[in-house]
Amino acid sequence: MSTTTNYHAGPDAVSAKTSRYRRVSKGRGNFELWSWVFMRASGVLLLVLVFGHLFVNLMLGEGIHGVDFAFVAGKWASPFWQTWDMLMLWLAELHGFNGVRTIINDYTEKDRTRWILKGLLVASALLVLVLGTLVIFTFDPCLDPSSTLSVCTAR
């Protein structure tokens, strides 16, 4: 859209050039639109991923009582759950990151406070994404000497 020609101007229109109201942000492109779309798309996927995660870990078998190292080893022996957790990790962290970014924008009035909070947010997201990804793909079930998984008993 052009900022100089005002095609739909009514009788009281202020030309976009002289108006103090800037609808079109400078240089950020469609970032906010894409982030809005991402929140909705990731939300729908997360519904399935997180509900599935909670159901398998809390409702099946012995529920929370059955969660221990051997339980995790059993799940991550399968590429299915590795992929599931990987998707859940990235989508939940990015969705949450984006949501909290909006909240920081809404409530902080001083630039300094805003940048400090956003710095903490970026640092925590990087930590969670890098650590979480490494943990899924470098997991070693055979750290447990009593493991009965075939990969370990074969060693």
Add this chain to the structure above:
Amino acid sequence: MAQAANGTLYRGREGMWTWVAHRISGVLIFLFLFAHVLDTALVRVSPEAYNEVMDAYKNPVVGLAEAGLVAAVIFHALNGLRIIAVDFWAKGPRYQKQMFWAVLVGFVVLFAPFAIRHLTIVFTH
């Protein structure tokens, strides 16, 4: 810059307090996820380290907190679907109030059986 005092798109009655609850539940889940990824990372330290922390979590206080977390997740997810329907479904805005009640009914239907099963496990072990 948007400010709290300027209000938001979802302001007014049911829409207003569900919006607040959606925010609070979202932040809560996000904070939980941070701690959750750190404690899950203990599986890379040693089986003992992970099991020790998991054992420490197996008590009624943490059990109730887990139920609270799941309540937040169920509410946030169902209300998230309602927001998506208001945005994308042509009749969404007209039915937003009915959908608010659908969220509450869905919440009870999902949370009640979960809470019974989870709290039974928590309090009988």
